[in-house]
Every structure is written in structure tokens, then in C-alpha cells.
Amino acid sequence: MISFQLNGQRVDADVPADMPLLWVVRDHFKLKGSKFGCGMGLCGACSMLVDGQSTRTCILPVAAVANRAVTTIEGLADKDSQQLSTLQQAWVAHSVPQCGYCQSGQLISATALLNSNPAPSDADIDNAMQGNLCRCGTYPRIKQAIKAAAEQTAAAVHTFDPRQAEAKA
Amino acid sequence: MSQTNQARRLFLKQLGIVGGGLIVGLPLSASVNANSTTNAALQPNAFIHLSQSGEVSFYLPRSEMGQGTYHGLTTLIGEELDIDPARIRVHHATADTAFNNPEYDQQITGGSTSMKGSYLPLRQAAADARALLLLAAVQQLGVPREQLRTDNGYVLHGEQKTPYAELVAVAAQLETPQDVALKEPSEFKYIGKQRPRLDGHAKATGTAEFGLDIDFPGLQRAVLVRCPVAGGTVNRVDDSAARGMPGVTHVVSIHNGVAVVAEHYYQAKLAAAKLVIDWQLPEKLSQFSSAEGQAQFAQALDADKSHEAFKQGDGSKALNPASRVLRADYWAPYLAHATMEPMNCTVKIADGEMDVWVGSQSPGLAQGLAAFYSGISKSKIRIHSTFLGGGFGRRTASDYVGEAVAIAKASGVPVQLIWSREDDTRHDLYRPAAMARFAIGLTDDGRIDTWQVRRAGPNIMAYTVDEALDAMAPGFLPNGMVNWMSKAGYGLYDGWSLDHSSVEGLYEDYDASHKAVEHVTVDPGLPCGFWRSVGHSFSGFFKESMIDEVAVATEQDPVAYRLQHLSGNPRLANALKVAAEKAGWPKAGNSERRLGVAAHNSFASSVAQVAEVSLENGAIRVHKVVCVVDCGRVVNPDVVKAQMESGILFGLTAALHGEITLKDGVVQQSNFHDYPVLRMPQTPEIDVHIIDSNEPPTGVGEPGTPPIAAAVANALFALTGQRLRSLPLKLAS
Structure with missing residues (x-):
């Protein structure tokens, strides 16, 4: 029996310790949003947040997440209101997805990026997202949506910036 | 209609006649008539269903694989039914x-035809439904038709708003009126407008259901081991080790390999690696290696039999x-599709009936x-x-459907066949390799007088015939005969x-x-299929490089030279003119960079x-690609833009990386490390411009x-002086 947090809830899974986390989440917990793409950790379709880090779960034995926090695409929206995360809203507004298959993984990696770096440069975005493949070529829109979400979050936070305050005064 | 479409249509019609069971030319709006609807709902045709509880449903006839039919065709319905899509x-x-x-005349999503082929018929289907609702309102409200109009799901009479749902019962009893007029473009509320994709929400929340997401109690997973050389068959199999592996419930042999069925996919995959199989290799393909491939193609071009x-x-x-002739040979390799969702299919057989769940371009x-x-x-399937999860032509074929069905039948349990990425890369129906030899004869003043080109390579049709015959042959023919006919392949075709x-x-x-x-x-015998833009995927590179060579050889500007011949x-x-202007041709952004141009018609765009x-x-x-597209009237500008971005990046993967090679008939690539796909850091800025047009809509997916x-x-020629005539592009060091 392996216990971990899945989208904020403690869960127990009676599965073999070497079963990849992706298949535990998809087949045991029936959350189908995370996808199988390559089975070698090369494409990022299976990405989930493990303690906040974007992690390739098609090659991660479930035993490795014992007592850790796992967040999937299903855990990005607000649990009570079902309101989409800022990034998800930007994804919809910019019509990012095409076939959509890789997008769960893209959103997970983008979420990890903005959590650690709220104002990423183009190079930061390239660096954080290069592990997530998209065959439809949605990269330009992914980048736009990440920037839009970052700007929106920055605007909503109203951090006190003494230089801005000075400039206004 | 393009010549390709004509050829394909003729081909499919002929099969239909051979098969005796194909219904062709059914007018779309008449396929299910009003008589089949009940008081509870209005279903004036196969596409539209309105319930009394207010639900408006659209049965999307074309597959959604990223190219935007879900959004685009629903826009057409919303427009003429007059309800927000x-x-x-x-x-x-x-x-x-x-x-x-x-x-x-087939249920196929391909050839960039979805909008082109649906633009009028689907609008008509929706306009007919709206006309029925208006007729019902005339009866129900007792007012003349002229005093009624519609808006976003309501029939309006002065201040009075009647929801469509309240008219459904009466409308369902009426005959669909004839010759219902479509809206004038000036009346469009949704067509041509910028709106977020309708499938965006599902795809940003992980709730969009793909074939791989199908699940139900009792479903088992299957992994199939195929012959490393396509077309090989099983001589002998030792499955004792595989059967002993955890979770394994069945090991079955089918037409093209041996399948392991297990509770979980990863168990089936581990067990499949334990199978020991002796293969009967196909003679021709197992003797082919890519190292000698180009020479073989070139010899065929020399041989003068065409x-x-x-x-x-x-x-x-x-x-x-006596006049000047420019000659050059061009090469493009085999390519895999590499859809992000590997091939898969779920099958349940029970009581002589079958359910098949599949993401397919040709259901x-x-x-x-x-x-x-x-x-x-078929009536029980x-x-x-x-x-x-991506199509790009790969999912027009149904090889993986046949496999899943054969495994479900042989094992007697419901199965989901899942291809690994390695299976997907090694057992594709590949974009055919091609070599083209140009001889361009010039007039004294440097204009093109004679355009001669000879192409060597496999034909896709030889492989589609095979599958189509299996799929469409009438039931009274024994399978053996169908097999013989389809394996006749090239002879028949x-x-x-x-x-x-x-x-x-x-x-x-x-x-x-x-x-x-x-x-x-x-044709070395590697199976080939439709790959985004089909023949244009190589001919665009060949022709647009050759014309550039001619422009350079005649010392003329590549844009101006093209325009002289258009x-x-x-x-x-x-x-081309607009693209040159938007890109600031011929000057690049800085002195380290150069511009290169290409222009090509395909799929009527x-x-x-x-x-x-x-x-x-x-x-x-x-660094940057400026793209100008003329695709007639634009239904969803942002989808057109997205498809240009998508097509460019798909083509850029092929230009910079794409190459499937064989050794003794075995595909050498396996996964994204040796068959790389463009990643975000390599992605250029893309600037798309759409030509304003009132012509009928044409293709954008390809x-x-x-x-x-x-x-x-x-551009690389302008930068380095090296003329690269082979894909993928590799500079001499």
C-alpha cells in the first residue's frame, strides 16, 4: 500500500511499487487528463507536479511519490468553485490547444514555472517548456498564454514597488 | 476540385461499385428526414437535434484532430440556426x-476538405432547421412569417421571445421546407469573427476524451509485437516466459504478430518483451537499406522507363x-507521423455485436x-x-483497429490495444521517400520555356487499396478472396x-x-500513407528550391522571377507579393541573417x-517566418492562423530533423530521442497574414x-552559397 497526496487529498493505492505513477493515476484513480506519449520521459505528455516540480510520470515508479504531493491537470482549477487557474484561462482565451493531447502536460510545466518564477523571460519560458513536445505546433501560443497569465497575476497581486510609488509621487 | 480529389473520389466510387454496398451521393440534409423525429425532439437531418428541454446538439461529421472542425463546423451550424455556437x-x-x-463520398477527414466540403451543406442543414422552427412559430403564435425573426436561440415577435425549445414539438410535425435561402455574408454574426476555440476549455482541463481515455470495468490492455520488417509473419512463438509475467491473462497470435493481454498496459509491455518469436521475413523489404536507397531511386530515374x-x-x-537547361536531383526521405497520442483502439465483443472506440479520420x-x-x-458494429490526439493523415488508416478487433476476438475479452511510441515510430504508414529530377529549359532571355520533372518513389494508393478492399469488400466474398485481391496491390492498381x-x-x-x-x-515495400499535405510535402520543397535555383542562375530576384511566371x-x-512586402524582402532583420522565399498552391489554397x-x-x-495565405472566405480567422503556425512547425520538423531510415528493412528510429520533433526553443516567431476574400473557403490544415x-x-543558400537538395537540411561543415 502506497500513500500520497493526489490533488490535495490523501489517497492509498494497493498497486505494485514499480507501477509507473502515470498508470496508477489513469487506471487506478481513473483521472485520464494526464497522457501517455513516449514511455521514456521524452515528451512531457505525462507531466504532473510532484511537490511542485513538473515531473515525467511515465517512468516514475509510484513508490517514489510515497507521502509526497501530486497534482494533475484535474487539480489545477479551484476545488470548490471549479474556476480555472489563471493559466488555464489564458489557455482558453488564446485558443492554445489544437489536438489537445499534450496540453495537460504543457499546463503542468507552465504552472511549475510560474510558481517558481512569476515573471519569466522568453528564455526562461523556453527553458522550462522545452521538455514538453507539441506536434501541432502550439508553442507560440503557449508562450503568449504564459506571458498573459504572468502579467495578469502581477497586476492582481499589487505588490508595493517603492520605485513606482516614487514615480507617481 | 483538385485532380487529387477527383482521383481519390473515382477510386473510392469504383470500390463502392465493386463492393455493391456503398451508398453514394446521399444529399446531406435528406439523410434523416423529419418523419423520423418524435414529438420529444426535432431532428430535421443527421446533424442537428433540438430537444424540448432546450438542448441543441450538433453531430460533428468530421474528426477533430487539432485542425479545428469542432469549432469551425459548429460555427456554421450556429450561424444558420441563429444560436451562439x-x-x-x-x-x-x-x-x-x-x-x-x-x-x-466516404466518411473521411482528410485533404483539407472539412470546411470546403461542409460550408454550404452544413449551413443548409442548419438553415432548414431554423426555417422549420419559424414555420412552427407561425402556427403556434398565429402571426405571419414576415413579422418573425430569430436571435440566439429565440424566435422574436416584437417584444415576445419564444425559445426554440418551445417550438420543437410543433416543428417536428412539419415537412422541411424546400429551397431555404442561406444568409448573406453581410448578415453573418459568427462566421469570420474572432472567438476562442469551442474545444479549448475541455482541452485546458484534461476533460477532452481521447481514444486512450476509454475505460470500463473488465477492460484489459493489449500490447502487440509485430515483425520488425513490415509484412512479416509469425513462424513460431515461444510465449512461456511471457505467460508467467504478472498480470498477463492471454497471449494470442493474430494476422501480423503476437499479442499479450494483461490487466495493465505496463504489465503487457513488460511481458511482450519476453516473447521469443521466429519471423518469416518479407523477401523484398528485408533486403532494403537506406544507405543504398538514394542510389536505387536515382538508377530508376536513369532507366528511362516511366x-x-x-x-x-x-x-x-x-x-x-542548343538552349540553356538547368538540371538537378532532389531527395526527401521516409517520414513518420509521430502523433502525440500513439495509435490505440478499444474493442468489446458481446452477443455477436461489437463496440469500437477509436479516434479515426475514417470511421x-x-x-x-x-x-x-x-x-x-457492419450493422452490428x-x-x-x-x-x-493528432492525425496528420496517420489516422485515415485503420490497421490498429483491425489489430484490436483481432486481439479481442482471439482473447475473448474486451481489450484496449495501446501502441508504444516505439511501435508508433517503427510501424507507421510512412510519408513515401521521393526523388525528383528536374530539367528546366530556358529561353534566351532567361524565362522558363520547358518544365520537365520526373519523380521516383512509392505510391500511397497501393497501400490504401489494400486496406480499403478489406474494409469495403462485400460480405459474400470469402476473406481469402479479399486477401488475394488486396495483396494484388500494385497489379490491381x-x-x-x-x-x-x-x-x-x-x-x-x-x-x-x-x-x-x-x-x-x-517501392522497397515499406508501407506508405497520407502524411500532412501528402505529395506536396516533398514536391513543395523540390519545386520551390528548383525555381530558386533557376532565379539565381539567371541572376534575377527570386520573388520577381517567380512573379514573372505566375x-x-x-x-x-x-x-507572394504580400509576403515579400510584410517580410521587408529582400532585406533581413540584421546582417547575420538572410531571407528565403517559397510559394505553393495546395488543397485549393x-x-x-x-x-x-x-x-x-x-x-x-x-528566427522568423512570415506567412500569407489565401484560403477564400475565412470562417474562423484564428483557426486559420493557428493552422498556418501548425503547418509551418510541422514542416520545420521535417526540414530540420525528419528522417526514417531502414537497415535490412528494419526502421532504425524508435522514439523522440532518435526521431526528434521541434521543441519550443527552436520555434521561430510566426507572422501570419490572411488575404481578404469572398471566394468559397478552401483548405488550411495542410x-x-x-x-x-x-x-x-x-535562405540557407543566400547565407552560405550551399544549395541543399536533400531533406533533412544539413550544411556541409
Whole structure:
């Protein structure tokens, strides 16, 4: 029996310790949003947040997440209101997805990026997202949506910036 | 209609006649008439369903694989039904002739035809439904038709608003009126407007259902081991080790390999590695290696035995030995599709009936192939369509459906067949390799007089015939006979006509007094299929590089030289002019960079692209692509833009990385480390411009792909002086 947090809830899974986390989440917990793409950790379709880090779960034995926090695409929206995360809203507004298959993984990696770096440069975005493949070529829109979400979050936070305050005064 | 479409349509019609069971030419709006609806709902045709509780449903007849049919075709319905498309519930249509693509008389999503073929019929279907609702309102409200109008799901009479739902019961009793007029473009509320994709929410929340997401109690997973050389069969199998592995419930042999069925996919995969199989290798393909491949194709071009594909004027005879002739050979390799969602199919057989869940570009053929491999009649096979995790032509084939059905039948349990990425890379139906040899005869003043091109390579049709016959042969023919007919492959097909997709795009665009297009079939036996933009995927590179060579050789500007030869092609000429202007041709952004241009017609659309390229530490770096498209009237501008971005990046992967090679018939690539796909850091800025047009809509899913490799190669020539005539593009160090 392996216990971990899945989208904020403690869960127990009676599965073999070497079963990849992706298949535990998809087949045991029936959350189908995370996808199988390559089975070698090369494409990022299976990405989930493990303690906040974007992690390739098609090659991660479930035993490795014992007592850790796992967040999937299903855990990005607000649990009570079902309101989409800022990034998800930007994804919809910019019509990012095409076939959509890789997008769960893209959103997970983008979420990890903005959590650690709220104002990423183009190079930061390239660096954080290069592990997530998209065959439809949605990269330009992914980048736009990440920037839009970052700007929106920055605007909503109203951090006190003494230089801005000075400039206004 | 393009010549390709004509050829395909003729081909499919002929099969229909052979098969005796194909219903063709059914008018879309008449496929299910009002008589079949009940008081509870209005279903004036196969596409639209209105319930009394207010639900408006649209049965989407074309597959959604990223290209935007879900959004685009729903926009057409919303427009003529006069209801916000976001209020329409969209269902993926099942396999039924009512959902046939009018361009092919088959239920196929391909050839960039979805909007082109649906623009009028789907609008008509929705306009008919709206007319019925208005007729019902006349009866129910007792007011003349002239005093009624509609808006977003309501019939309006002065201040009185009646929801469509309240008119459904009466409307369902009425005959669909004839000759209902469509809206004038000036009345459009949704067509041509910028709106977020309707499938965006589901795809940003992980709730969009793909084939791989199908699950139900008792479903088992299957992994199939196929012969490393395509077409090989099993001599002997030792499955004792595999059977002992955890979770394994069945090991079964089917037509093309041995399948392991287990509780979980990863268990089936681990067990499949334990199978020891002795294969009967196919003789021809197992003797082919890519190292000698190009030489083999070149020899075939030397041999002077070819089919005439097209001739204009005096053809090759016009190549005057006294005048200047430019000659060059071009090469493009086999390519895999590498859809992000590997092939998969879920099958449940019970009580002589079958359910098949699959993301397919051709659900009708999938149903036919399911019948062929199960012996269950098509009328007892239900196809449940899902979103497709990428298609690019790969999912027009149903090989994986046949496999899943055969495994379910042999094992006796419901199975989901899942291809690994390695299976997907090694057992694709590949974009055929191709070699083209140009001889361009020039007039004294440097204009093109004779355009001669000869192409060597495999034909896709030989492989589609095989599967289509299996899928469409009538039930009374024994399988053995169908097998014989389909395996006759080239013999059967050669006598029909040339596969136009083998030469499409090589010769059509530029003016020349004389043209000669010839074809030599060279086919090592690796299965081939439709790959985004089909023949144009290589011919765009060949033709647009060659014209650049000619412009350079005659010391003329590549844009101006093209324009001189586009008098018969005003839309392409215009797209090219606009692209050059938007890109600031001929000057690149800085002195380290150069521009390259390409322009190409495909799928009835015109696309011109200018690529800005430099070298970074000796590696090719594409900074920016300006793209101009003329695709007629635009239904969803943002989808057109997205498809240009998509087509460019798909083509850029092929230009910079794509290459499938064989050794003794075995595909050498396996996964994304050795068959790389473009990643975000390599992605250029893309600037798309759409030509404003009132012409009927044409394709956008594919036309963005053909020009990009040539635009980059032409920029590399300007930058380095190296003329790269092979894909993928590799500079000499």
C-alpha cells in the first residue's frame, strides 16, 4: 500500500511499487487528463507536479511519490468553485490547444514555472517548456498564454514597488 | 476540385461499385428526414437535434484532430440556426453514410476538405432547421412569417421571445421546407469573427476524451509485437516466459504478430518483451537499406522507363539541346507521423455485436475493417468516435483497429490495444521517400520555356487499396478472396491510373510553354500513407528550391522571377507579393541573417512564406517566418492562423530533423530521442497574414506545410552559397 497526496487529498493505492505513477493515476484513480506519449520521459505528455516540480510520470515508479504531493491537470482549477487557474484561462482565451493531447502536460510545466518564477523571460519560458513536445505546433501560443497569465497575476497581486510609488509621487 | 480529389473520389466510387454496398451521393440534409423525429425532439437531418428541454446538439461529421472542425463546423451550424455556437452541444458522429464527406463520398477527414466540403451543406442543414422552427412559430403564435425573426436561440415577435425549445414539438410535425435561402455574408454574426476555440476549455482541463481515455470495468490492455520488417509473419512463438509475467491473462497470435493481454498496459509491455518469436521475413523489404536507397531511386530515374503523368505543349521534346537547361536531383526521405497520442483502439465483443472506440479520420473504413477481422456484420458494429490526439493523415488508416478487433476476438475479452511510441515510430504508414529530377529549359532571355520533372518513389494508393478492399469488400466474398485481391496491390492498381499524389505539386504553379511530368515507381515495400499535405510535402520543397535555383542562375530576384511566371496563378502571385512586402524582402532583420522565399498552391489554397535564417554555432536557426495565405472566405480567422503556425512547425520538423531510415528493412528510429520533433526553443516567431476574400473557403490544415522547407533552404543558400537538395537540411561543415 502506497500513500500520497493526489490533488490535495490523501489517497492509498494497493498497486505494485514499480507501477509507473502515470498508470496508477489513469487506471487506478481513473483521472485520464494526464497522457501517455513516449514511455521514456521524452515528451512531457505525462507531466504532473510532484511537490511542485513538473515531473515525467511515465517512468516514475509510484513508490517514489510515497507521502509526497501530486497534482494533475484535474487539480489545477479551484476545488470548490471549479474556476480555472489563471493559466488555464489564458489557455482558453488564446485558443492554445489544437489536438489537445499534450496540453495537460504543457499546463503542468507552465504552472511549475510560474510558481517558481512569476515573471519569466522568453528564455526562461523556453527553458522550462522545452521538455514538453507539441506536434501541432502550439508553442507560440503557449508562450503568449504564459506571458498573459504572468502579467495578469502581477497586476492582481499589487505588490508595493517603492520605485513606482516614487514615480507617481 | 483538385485532380487529387477527383482521383481519390473515382477510386473510392469504383470500390463502392465493386463492393455493391456503398451508398453514394446521399444529399446531406435528406439523410434523416423529419418523419423520423418524435414529438420529444426535432431532428430535421443527421446533424442537428433540438430537444424540448432546450438542448441543441450538433453531430460533428468530421474528426477533430487539432485542425479545428469542432469549432469551425459548429460555427456554421450556429450561424444558420441563429444560436451562439458556444450554446451548441457537439457530439462526435458515429460511422454512418449520412456523415460522408461530400468531397469523397466516404466518411473521411482528410485533404483539407472539412470546411470546403461542409460550408454550404452544413449551413443548409442548419438553415432548414431554423426555417422549420419559424414555420412552427407561425402556427403556434398565429402571426405571419414576415413579422418573425430569430436571435440566439429565440424566435422574436416584437417584444415576445419564444425559445426554440418551445417550438420543437410543433416543428417536428412539419415537412422541411424546400429551397431555404442561406444568409448573406453581410448578415453573418459568427462566421469570420474572432472567438476562442469551442474545444479549448475541455482541452485546458484534461476533460477532452481521447481514444486512450476509454475505460470500463473488465477492460484489459493489449500490447502487440509485430515483425520488425513490415509484412512479416509469425513462424513460431515461444510465449512461456511471457505467460508467467504478472498480470498477463492471454497471449494470442493474430494476422501480423503476437499479442499479450494483461490487466495493465505496463504489465503487457513488460511481458511482450519476453516473447521469443521466429519471423518469416518479407523477401523484398528485408533486403532494403537506406544507405543504398538514394542510389536505387536515382538508377530508376536513369532507366528511362516511366509513366507520363502530365504533358503540356511539346513536353520533353521541347528541351532544346542548343538552349540553356538547368538540371538537378532532389531527395526527401521516409517520414513518420509521430502523433502525440500513439495509435490505440478499444474493442468489446458481446452477443455477436461489437463496440469500437477509436479516434479515426475514417470511421466508416474502421467499421469495415472491424467487420473484416471479426466476421461480424457492419450493422452490428457501433463505432464510438473520440477526439484524436493528432492525425496528420496517420489516422485515415485503420490497421490498429483491425489489430484490436483481432486481439479481442482471439482473447475473448474486451481489450484496449495501446501502441508504444516505439511501435508508433517503427510501424507507421510512412510519408513515401521521393526523388525528383528536374530539367528546366530556358529561353534566351532567361524565362522558363520547358518544365520537365520526373519523380521516383512509392505510391500511397497501393497501400490504401489494400486496406480499403478489406474494409469495403462485400460480405459474400470469402476473406481469402479479399486477401488475394488486396495483396494484388500494385497489379490491381497500376492498371487503373497514376497515383496523382505521387506527382502533385511538382509542376502546376509556374508558367511554361512546355511541361512534361513523368513517374517511375520504386517501392522497397515499406508501407506508405497520407502524411500532412501528402505529395506536396516533398514536391513543395523540390519545386520551390528548383525555381530558386533557376532565379539565381539567371541572376534575377527570386520573388520577381517567380512573379514573372505566375500569370496563370493570380492568387499565389498576390500572396507572394504580400509576403515579400510584410517580410521587408529582400532585406533581413540584421546582417547575420538572410531571407528565403517559397510559394505553393495546395488543397485549393495559396500560401507564400518568407523565412529569416542565420547560423548559430554552425547550426541552422530559423528566427522568423512570415506567412500569407489565401484560403477564400475565412470562417474562423484564428483557426486559420493557428493552422498556418501548425503547418509551418510541422514542416520545420521535417526540414530540420525528419528522417526514417531502414537497415535490412528494419526502421532504425524508435522514439523522440532518435526521431526528434521541434521543441519550443527552436520555434521561430510566426507572422501570419490572411488575404481578404469572398471566394468559397478552401483548405488550411495542410497548405501551411509544403513551402517552409524550401523557404529555409533558399535562405540557407543566400547565407552560405550551399544549395541543399536533400531533406533533412544539413550544411556541409
